[in-house]
Amino acid sequence: MEKLRNTEALQSLRNELLASTDRDKSCVRICMTGCRAGGAEKVRDALREEVEKQGLGDEVDIRETGCQGFCAQAPVAVVDPQGILYRQLTPKDVPPIVSETLQGGGIVDRLTYPDPQSGQKIPYERDIPFYKGQQKEVLRNCGIIDPTNILDYIARGGYSSLEKVLGSMTPEDVISEVSKSGLKGRGGAGFLTGTKWGFLRNAPGDEKYLVCNGDEGDPGAFMDRALLEGDPNSVLEGMLIGAYATGATTGYAYVRAEYPIAVENLKIALTQARELGLVGRDILESGLDFEISVKEGAGAFVCGEETALIASIEGKRGMPRPRPPFPAQSGLWGKPTNINNVETSANVPLVFLNGADQYARVGTEQGKGTKIFSLAGKIHNTGLVEVPIGITMREVIFDIGGGVPGGKKFKAVQMGGPSGGCVPEQHLSLPMDYGSLEAVGAIMGSGGMVVMDEDTCMVDTALYFLAFTQVESCGKCVPCRIGTKRMLEILTRITEGEGKEGDIELLTELAEGVRDTSLCGLGQLCPSPVLTTLKYFRDEYEAHIRNHECPAGVCKALIRHYIDPEKCQACLICLRNCPGGAIEGGKNIIHFIDQDICTQCGTCLSVCPPRFDAVKVISGEPVPPTRPAEERVLVRAGRSSR
Amino acid sequence: MSRDEALSLLEPILERHQGQQDALITMLQEIQEVYAYLPEEVLARLSRETKIPLSRIYSVATFYAQFYLTPRGRNTVRICRGTACHVQRSELIAAAVEDTLDIAEGETTEDLQFSVEAVACLGTCFLAPVMMVNDSYHGKLDAQKTRAIVESYAQPKKEP
Numbered sequence: 001m002e003k004l005r006n007t008e009a010l011q012s013l014r015n016e017l018l019a020s021t022d023r024d025k026s027c028v029r030i031c032m033t034g035c036r037a038g039g040a041e042k043v044r045d046a047l048r049e050e051v052e053k054q055g056l057g058d059e060v061d062i063r064e065t066g067c068q069g070f071c072a073q074a075p076v077a078v079v080d081p082q083g084i085l086y087r088q089l090t091p092k093d094v095p096p097i098v099s100e101t102l103q104g105g106g107i108v109d110r111l112t113y114p115d116p117q118s119g120q121k122i123p124y125e126r127d128i129p130f131y132k133g134q135q136k137e138v139l140r141n142c143g144i145i146d147p148t149n150i151l152d153y154i155a156r157g158g159y160s161s162l163e164k165v166l167g168s169m170t171p172e173d174v175i176s177e178v179s180k181s182g183l184k185g186r187g188g189a190g191f192l193t194g195t196k197w198g199f200l201r202n203a204p205g206d207e208k209y210l211v212c213n214g215d216e217g218d219p220g221a222f223m224d225r226a227l228l229e230g231d232p233n234s235v236l237e238g239m240l241i242g243a244y245a246t247g248a249t250t251g252y253a254y255v256r257a258e259y260p261i262a263v264e265n266l267k268i269a270l271t272q273a274r275e276l277g278l279v280g281r282d283i284l285e286s287g288l289d290f291e292i293s294v295k296e297g298a299g300a301f302v303c304g305e306e307t308a309l310i311a312s313i314e315g316k317r318g319m320p321r322p323r324p325p326f327p328a329q330s331g332l333w334g335k336p337t338n339i340n341n342v343e344t345s346a347n348v349p350l351v352f353l354n355g356a357d358q359y360a361r362v363g364t365e366q367g368k369g370t371k372i373f374s375l376a377g378k379i380h381n382t383g384l385v386e387v388p389i390g391i392t393m394r395e396v397i398f399d400i401g402g403g404v405p406g407g408k409k410f411k412a413v414q415m416g417g418p419s420g421g422c423v424p425e426q427h428l429s430l431p432m433d434y435g436s437l438e439a440v441g442a443i444m445g446s447g448g449m450v451v452m453d454e455d456t457c458m459v460d461t462a463l464y465f466l467a468f469t470q471v472e473s474c475g476k477c478v479p480c481r482i483g484t485k486r487m488l489e490i491l492t493r494i495t496e497g498e499g500k501e502g503d504i505e506l507l508t509e510l511a512e513g514v515r516d517t518s519l520c521g522l523g524q525l526c527p528s529p530v531l532t533t534l535k536y537f538r539d540e541y542e543a544h545i546r547n548h549e550c551p552a553g554v555c556k557a558l559i560r561h562y563i564d565p566e567k568c569q570a571c572l573i574c575l576r577n578c579p580g581g582a583i584e585g586g587k588n589i590i591h592f593i594d595q596d597i598c599t600q601c602g603t604c605l606s607v608c609p610p611r612f613d614a615v616k617v618i619s620g621e622p623v624p625p626t627r628p629a630e631e632r633v634l635v636r637a638g639r640s641s642r
Numbered sequence: 643m644s645r646d647e648a649l650s651l652l653e654p655i656l657e658r659h660q661g662q663q664d665a666l667i668t669m670l671q672e673i674q675e676v677y678a679y680l681p682e683e684v685l686a687r688l689s690r691e692t693k694i695p696l697s698r699i700y701s702v703a704t705f706y707a708q709f710y711l712t713p714r715g716r717n718t719v720r721i722c723r724g725t726a727c728h729v730q731r732s733e734l735i736a737a738a739v740e741d742t743l744d745i746a747e748g749e750t751t752e753d754l755q756f757s758v759e760a761v762a763c764l765g766t767c768f769l770a771p772v773m774m775v776n777d778s779y780h781g782k783l784d785a786q787k788t789r790a791i792v793e794s795y796a797q798p799k800k801e802p
Contacts, residue, residue, distance in 0.1 A: 036779075037766045219723070219725045219762050222765040257671070258763075258764070296668070297706075298671065299708035300705060315663070317702055317705040318706070376726035376768070377729045377730075382767055383768065414725060450729065452729055461729075468762065602734055602785075603785045603786075607786070
């Protein structure tokens with residue numbers, strides 16, 4: 001690729017690309033990031049081969065894209081220009097797609113998405129409820145373009161915001177435009193990006209740093225991963241505009257090493273941008289010098305905290321330090337530094353694409369624009385969604401997410417990972433923005449939403465998150481290092497049936513202490529899962545402590561697996577699969593579990609055929625006595641008369 | 643491979659990062675890429691060459707989950723303990739793996755065939771509960787499926 005001399009050269013490259021694009025040409029877009037885990041590579045290979053075999057090599061493009069969002073249906077492919085979505089593909093599904101759709105223009109019905117309620121097939125992507133409720137702005141290219149080809153991004157209007165900024169705006173104009181847009185940081189803290197940039201701009205010194213935080217450590221969150229994998233240039237463009245506005249000369253993109261595809265695609269984007277002269281010295285002859293390097297994290301949740309992240313980039317243990325001084329005064333190597341989250345950076349080009357006023361038209365008073373959420377847990381449509389800030393949780397979970405599968409009842413949604421809280425059903429109609437979620441004890445956070453149903457124990461959930469933060473606590477400050485440990489001990493005791501009166505009060509006191517006195521955000525927010533579950537599900541805690549009962553049937557020490565003799569069909573399946581050999585019985589002899597041997601592993605429950613439904617979980621009451629041997633001989637209805 | 647030969651693999655890494663003040667983590671990542679863990683002798687040499695105190699190298703190596711100070715198994719089983727997997731009962735998957743290999747999380751089998759570790763989140767929540775064996779994802783697991791998958795990676799025992 002030839003280096004672009006100036007903004008005009010970039011413009012004419014874009015015009016050329018647009019002129020040479022054939023919008024009517026068939027194109028199969030196949031997700032090659034998240035869907036890889038679902039076998040997308042084999043489908044792609046089969047597709048390439050079959051297209052050649054049927055002589056369509058010149059007439060069909062096969063484009064490997066980033067995440068298309070509908071992860072629950074992986075692997076997913078969309079045939080353009082019609083926009084037909086095929087899902088859960090395997091290589092053997094490829095020949096009919098090529099012959100019937102690409103050759104014949106028809107639809108392969110069995111591969112299209114069925115509406116879960118009516119069962120009716122919905123062939124077009126745009127008609128599927130999961131997509132209909134969304135507003136894809138930041139993700140506008142994700143799943144559409146080939147993220148490893150910068151020209152795809154440019155053809156879709158990419159780098160035109162940079163062009164506008166460099167060609168016609170002063171750095172001060174840029175900052176005031178970002179401030180006017182109301183854009184807030186998407187990483188969790190929700191600080192106004194324009195204000196942050198202003199701090200860096202006004203900090204004294206020539207050497208300034210801009211860091212993009214891609215250390216997405218919340219379990220159950222994959223927004224930044226999708227952006228880095230599916231549209232890395234939008235993140236780079238946001239960083240470049242930030243560099244121009246703030247006067248930063250060097251950039252770092254810090255990405256979790258657990259995201260190999262994100263690292264790979266970002267590095268490819270960076271190499272291509274450098275070749276085109278969009279990163280480096282005197283970018284587009286504007287006088288802007290900005291170099292970006294990629295830093296891979298090494299596995300520490302606390303590195304998502306900005307001062308810890310700075311220490312990690314410096315090659316040290318990623319431990320936070322007190323603020324002030326804020327990074328904008330003294331950050332990386334003691335120089336003024338801004339840290340922007342991946343999604344924030346990807347929002348920046350949008351502000352300039354249509355102007356701040358247009359950008360601020362979406363959202364609420366407290367939060368402008370859209371937000372990306374990752375949906376996971378007990379929900380039909382696990383995946384990645386982008387919605388206007390201010391939409392209700394109910395709309396996201398039930399309309400877009402399709403609700404809770406298996407006819408189970410919704411219990412809570414955990415927002416914002418280990419730093420966030422559990423929101424119960426009564427608050428589902430709240431708008432999702434920065435203020436209203438905080439009011440109920442949760443945060444918008446980075447955007448992870450994990451749905452829990454009636455089979456989820458909330459005490460166990462609190463224990464789970466606290467176990468995570470306790471391990472990830474860096475150990476620097478006492479409240480977090482020791483407080484989380486003591487809280488974990490109490491929670492463990494409760495789930496093991498050893499809880500005592502006063503535990504709830506002690507836990508609350510400790511949680512509030514850790515919240516109010518920890519050094520960094522990790523410590524201050526880690527009691528949130530405990531505090532919100534205590535607030536909304538106190539009865540579950542009390543059941544564990546007073547009745548030694550786990551109402552959801554999860555906490556192993558408080559449950560017993562039991563085979564209902566009325567329902568057992570003596571099919572031997574559980575007996576053969578029990579890893580501990582705890583099940584007794586035989587052919588035509590009703591099975592029972594020896595409670596002295598059983599480890600409550602749940603294998604019998606998962607293998608018992610649903611039509612028998614004989615294995616039960618009992619909690620808070622004694623297991624009924626085992627029937628004597630002579631009463632356990634199975635008399636099969638109807639068979640004896642034959 | 644002799645001891646000197648083994649240590650010589652460090653040379654290109656040292657050369658690449660000469661004089662870079664921020665390269666310690668990157669160097670450790672590259673060392674682990676070559677040796678599959680961080681051998682003590684290599685770290686001692688790294689300390690001598692870079693003048694970074696061994697205590698500081700050790701403090702960094704033990705801080706980050708990615709680094710190992712002991713040899714690893716030929717196969718690595720990573721069990722996802724993310725929130726989505728947790729609510730889909732990932733503890734049953736962990737139990738099945740531990741039971742099959744007779745080691746606990748964080749351990750390596752004596753024959754160096756398997757290492758088992760828990761990871762906070764693999765980011766493939768739609769496959770929950772999920773685990774990775776080496777570079778392959780295995781999703782929507784139950785205990786039985788897990789056992790079969792782990793066993794399929796085991797090398798057959800040689801006939802005596």
